[in-house]
Each structure stands twice: as structure tokens, then as C-alpha cells.
Amino acid sequence: MAEGASHAEQLLECARRNNTDLFAEIGAQLLDNEEAFGQLINSTKEIVSGNGPLHIATLFGNWDVLDLMLDVPGVEIDPQNRENQTPLHVAVKYSAEEPELGYFIVDNLLDAGSDPRVLDSNGLRPVSYVVNNAKLLELLNNAEYAGAEAAGVSAAVGNDDEDDGEDEGSASDSE
Numbered sequence: 001m002a003e004g005a006s007h008a009e010q011l012l013e014c015a016r017r018n019n020t021d022l023f024a025e026i027g028a029q030l031l032d033n034e035e036a037f038g039q040l041i042n043s044t045k046e047i048v049s050g051n052g053p054l055h056i057a058t059l060f061g062n063w064d065v066l067d068l069m070l071d072v073p074g075v076e077i078d079p080q081n082r083e084n085q086t087p088l089h090v091a092v093k094y095s096a097e098e099p100e101l102g103y104f105i106v107d108n109l110l111d112a113g114s115d116p117r118v119l120d121s122n123g124l125r126p127v128s129y130v131v132n133n134a135k136l137l138e139l140l141n142n143a144e145y146a147g148a149e150a151a152g153v154s155a156a157v158g159n160d161d162e163d164d165g166e167d168e169g170s171a172s173d174s175e
Contacts, residue, residue, distance in 0.1 A: 008044040015053040015069075018062035027072070038074025050082035051090075058090040058109075061101050070112045077113045084121040088114040089129060092140070096131040103136050116143040 005013070007026055014023040030037045045052050051059070054075075057066035066087075069075055078086040088109050095102020106126075110116065116126050127140040 007040055011040060011044050011053050012046065012056060014065050015056035015062060016060060018057070018060070018065050020064050020068060023065050023068050035074050038072045041069055041072055042074070042076045042079065045081075048082075050080075052079045052081070054079060054087040055081055055085070055090050058087045058094060058105060061094055061098055061105065063101065063105060063108075066105065067108070070108070077109070078115050078118055080118070080120075082121075084119070086114060086118050086120075086126070088116060088118070088126045089120055089124075092126040092129040092136070095133060095136055096129075099133055099136070103133070103139070106136060107139060110139070110143045115147060116140050117147055 007029070010022055010026055013019060014026070026040075027037050030040065041053055046056070049055075054066065054069055054077075057063075057069065070077070078088070080086055088106065091102060091105045091109055095106060119125060125140075125144070127137065127144065130137045130140065
């Protein structure tokens with residue numbers, strides 16, 4: 001890396017080349033401010049594509065550095081690029097070329113909290129990009145269902161708190 005490269009340029013390079021040593025170096029330089037590293041990851045973008053480090057690492061299947069990024073406090077798991085695609089969209093596309101590693105990355109992104117219901121600028125969710133991979137399709141469909149269920153449970157719990165338990169039988173009224 002050129003001596004004058006900014007942390008953002010170095011971070012993009014880490015993502016492109018799966019360079020965990022450089023990633024650790026950047027982290028060590030920002031050690032005095034724990035939030036700064038997460039903010040750097042969140043704010044760093046390629047100019048043309050709008051891809052951030054998570055997108056780039058996923059695009060190239062660079063799991064080692066992606067895993068390290070996901071462990072940084074404050075990292076946004078679902079940043080969107082210029083096409084409004086999240087790293088999960090990119091991972092699903094990657095799985096068409098590398099089914100096993102792609103599945104592994106998708107599974108780990110979901111475990112980290114990635115939302116499979118995010119729409120890109122074409123109005124498509126990550127599941128829409130699955131190509132000939134029934135196992136991946138099932139994983140994403142289950143994650144979407146679990147997310148919808150969790151959102152429904154949260155809404156129901158929120159409503160119960162607001163009502164203070166009044167009119168508990170009224171759920172059948174809203175068909």
C-alpha cells in the first residue's frame with residue numbers, strides 16, 4: 001500500500017485482497033477510539049459503485065476480512081450501495097459462482113443480523129437473485145419468514161403495552 005494512503009483507501013484494499021493483517025493494523029491505529037473503526041467502515045465507499053468494504057469483501061468471497069469487519073462494534077450490517085443492494089444481495093449473487101462459500105457467507109450475514117427483506121433499486125430482495133440453489137433459497141425464505149414473524153411479535157407486544165391489556169380479544173376484529 002502506498003505510504004500516503006488514507007485509512008479508507010487501506011480499508012477498501014483490505015476488503016479487495018482479504019488482507020487481515022492490514023485490517024488489524026488500521027484497527028490498532030484507531031484503538032484509542034473504539035467507535036471510530038466502525039464509523040470508518042460504515043462511511044467508506046467506492047466512488048462509482050457506492051460499495052462499502054462489506055460489499056467488496058462479499059463480492060470477492062473474502063470471508064476472513066469480512067468476518068473481522070462484522071466483529072467491529074457499530075458496523076452497519078445492511079449498508080446499501082448505489083443500486084440499494086446490501087452485502088446480502090451481493091453474497092447471494094456471489095453464490096451463483098461459488099455455491100458453498102456463497103451459502104456460508106449468506107448464512108453468516110443472516111446470523112449477524114442482515115435483513116433478507118431489504119429491496120434494491122429494482123424492487124428485488126436478496127432471495128430474488130438465487131440461481132439453482134435450493135438450499136440457499138430455503139435459507140433465505142426461512143430468514144424472511146422469521147424476520148416477518150419477529151416483526152409481527154414486536155408489533156403485537158408493542159400494542160399490548162400501549163393498551164395495558166385492555167380488549168385482549170380484539171385481535172379477531174382486524175381481519
